[in-house]
Amino acid sequence: MSAPLLEAQDLLLRVDGRTLVRGMNFRLNAGEVWCLLGPNGAGKSTFLHTAVGLREPQGGVLRLAGRETAEWPPAEAARQRCFLPQNFHDAFSASVMECVLLGRHPHFSRWQWEGEDEYELALAALQAVDLAGFEQRDVLTLSGGERQRAALAALFVQDAPLLLLDEPVSHLDLHHQVLVLQHLVELARYQAKGVMFTVHDLDLAARFASHALLLTPQATVLQGPVDAVMTESALCGAFGHRVERVQAAGRTLFVPD
């Protein structure tokens, strides 16, 4: 059995003396989709940044495919995991196609230019996020949701075994939220990718994720299959707000008080 795509052991994360995460343990394997839940400021982005190697853990270990995140050479890491940041702003114009092609960067040798294969990949990725026909549009003219989908397309062409996404659907409308999350689930199921995404919509989390990682303001961490983690009492404790869990239309829904 190969090493898990992402594995935390007794992980400790601290920012400016504040402990955000204590004693985090989990193993994310290929084919699993994890939602990362927690209130604002609980450390969701901090954890993802640590997994991407933007910062180091203050204790414990975090392993990417069996090797500590800090030990990965940047270019190799970029072929092992990809990351969608929460915010990005574009200062310069560029076509949607150019932005999506940048996702292939880790796979290029230094002097290589994009060829037909890369264009095919990029077109397929744009199709997957419902942006077919947007190739020549300037990214500065896109709406927030369209920009987010273009960034997702760039992530898909990066084609890494592990996808880490910080609020991938925050700017998307109903239809595209479902479309994107459905695509992530399919990547996990048919291409054995591992996925971890943060989301504030508990209904979407329960519907699409197989596992959940719940961060609390007390720095404790709950982890496991979605049904086991997303209980009324655990959610209420983490968010400080009463939540009722109901079954309707064949799904699990969460109704805040």
Add this chain to the structure above:
Amino acid sequence: MRRALLIWLALAAAALAAFALALASGSARLPPLDLLQALLSPGDSIAGEIVTRLRLPRALAAFAVGGLLALAGALMQVLLRNPLADPYVLGLSGGAAVGALGAMLAGLGALAVDFAASAGALLAIALVFAFARGDLARRQVFGALDASPRLLLTGVIMAAGWGALITLMLTLAPEARLRGMLFWLMGDLNGVESWAPALLALVAVLALSYPSARELNVLLRGEVLAHALGVRVAPLRRKVYVLASVATAFAVTTAGAIGFVGLVVPHALRLALGNDQRMLLPASALAGGTLLLLADTAARSLLAPQQLPVGIITALIGVPAFMFLLTRRPGKAAA
């Protein structure tokens, strides 16, 4: 790739045409045939003397300085992720100017002025590097914060400080020296003899920055994204800063603080041809060189025998061109 080659070929052809124009214009009229003969076999003829000793060195210097400034501007715009950045935005020309004007004030010769200008430029580079150490020298990108605004702020404050020193020196300068000092500040290619260092610097900076061109494309989209795509962000930003600074220092030491080439050329090329640095870096060098060569030819022929500082010409072209680009932008975004 094919498109980039075509663009470079077209710009190279324009550069050659500009060279031909620069060598042909001047107070001594030279028909094309004489010009060609003078270039191929200078011999002892007066035409050969004029072309190879006067016009060619000045043309080469103009081309090299323009190329350096445009290349430095393109790199600075990537480093600061700001389309309005130019080679002087971090205060480098200010440092060089303080050095050069100080040497002029002391009544030193041309060589000492050049030397003092490079010393001032180096000091300015080192100061920004020291103050922005946290941004340029750290090994990791911490958090999601974009470091470029802080680097920009550091440079802008430094530039303001140099500006005050320059004004102080102009205030203290005796009348007789003032004219030379003003010409230096506007940028002037009159009497420039040494074109070789600037041209070598242009080739070197282009050769060193070009291998990182695709990484610069990624960096332009943000530091966090660049890191996620496997770019070593901090070393790359340091490299870009050093290369842009060296390019600017050579340009400023050769011809003074010529404005607008470094701002307008990369910006206009981006708008017209796209923002792929693999195409843009060589294109900037060629187009910047061509533009300054044409501007310098105009500077010495418009009011001949009176010579204008070339910086005036570039500013007179640059200001309206830039205003046009600025006002055009929102319209383009809405389209």
